[in-house]
Amino acid sequence: MIQTRALNAEAARADFPILGRRVNGKPLIYLDSAATSQKPAVVIDTMDDYYRRYNANPHRGVYAISEEATAAYESARQRVATFINAASPKEVIFTRNTTEAINLVRYSWGRANIRPGARILLTEMEHHSNLVPWQLLAQEVQATLSFLRIDDDGLLELEQLDRQLEGVQLLAITHQSNTLGTINPIKAVAEAAHRAGALVLVDGAQTVPHMPVDVQDLGVDFYAFSGHKMCGPTGIGVLWARRSLLESMPPFRGGGDMIKRVRLNEATWNDLPWKFEAGTPSVAEGIGLGAAVDYLTQFGMDRVRSHEQTLVDYALEKLQEVPGITLYGPRDSELHGGAISFTLANIHPHDLATLVDREGIAVRAGHHCTQPLMDRLGVAATTRASFYIYNRVDEIDQLVSGIQKAQKVFA
């Protein structure tokens, strides 16, 4: 049983060893959690403990430490399933990251099901990881891509959704834009997609770490996310899909662990979820993700979201007072997750990021793997500040003061 704990950023900071370090002589102010989150000591220690005490290849070892490794790895899967309210841990496929989870669907479900001439509907705000795999599949099977547009507040234009869903076999959509912060109305969009006979894949890389996500309540078909953005390690991600769909899908990669019986010229497949997990899995990373899920669960994801919403409200208010700033994404924090993009007149985002780095502030500058969205916004790049449980409002004040210093340099 995980003890609940109030979410207090100051107390949470003590859990993250890296937040004690200094950068360029200043305390590290980490505002790039949308790219990857920092890791609490409990996650690092859990992985360390696995390597020190029970490192073994799981699943077929009949000796003690292999059984311990199997139990820990499968227990992590169970906890991930509970975290996103999956009906069963069999629906939780461990992958390398969100990108690989989406590519699993492309290669397995997509190749078997997308017909020539069919349409795949995406949005203008997709991360390249939920765009390029579909470009490749469309070329391969002669399908076409179409896109939901965004308005000037960075919200999806959904007035014509039913018409745009005609002839669509798959809607692939992000739950939250990693660039704009926009939280999309997945449940409503998924209902419309299902009425039109399309399946729905959701890129949840920016939502599972930051707010409650209930895959059954959302009513989607595929849901992908990464461990490293939710206090877990790199190298572990998740594809969740409805069991009946996973049962019907051909394997993704062939190899050990994903088979039941192999003869020289044929093989039969293992049960879910292992059918989709060929080769020795990322054992330490899976166990580490389990520890990350426990870590977040003690706070409760509704409180994580509420903490970040407070930061977004504060940041939007403070940033809009900066002369020459353009803010992107919704102004309503109900629709805006913990990532804020902006540009400044006369200062390129890379110059700004370099200058605030001198103050110990880590922000991201560039296209954020959303080049079509940059085209839509008419910019080459933006600066993005993104938040997590360990960020405090005074760090936003520091960012604003860092921006003001940069403006003096370029004045």
Next chain:
Amino acid sequence: MSDDLYREQILEHYKNPHHFGELPDADITQEGDNPLCGDVITFYLKLDDGRLGDVRFRGRGCAISQASASMLTDLIVGKPLQQLKTFPTKDLLDELGIQISPARMKCATLSVNTLRVALNGDVPEED
């Protein structure tokens, strides 16, 4: 080498770039870009009896990329083309006079790489 990436000379070149503009009668027009950063530079080169008779550039991007282009124009105008075809990246970095981190090296070298493509018509050398 200065550790001040935004020392006065660089900001001066960024704010008031030398040879900025276009040459309507350019013999060679060459665009170069860093798609990952969005830095863009276009060189306009006027040849004159085996030498670079005149040069202009237009561009947009970060201060490092634009200041480096401006500095490069000062270094190359009037020089023999044969010499410019192999213009060493190091000469430009020395002129910039700052420590360029690996993440910003593409910004600093966009101009010289674009010049090399303009004069040789091939891909720039690896840094």
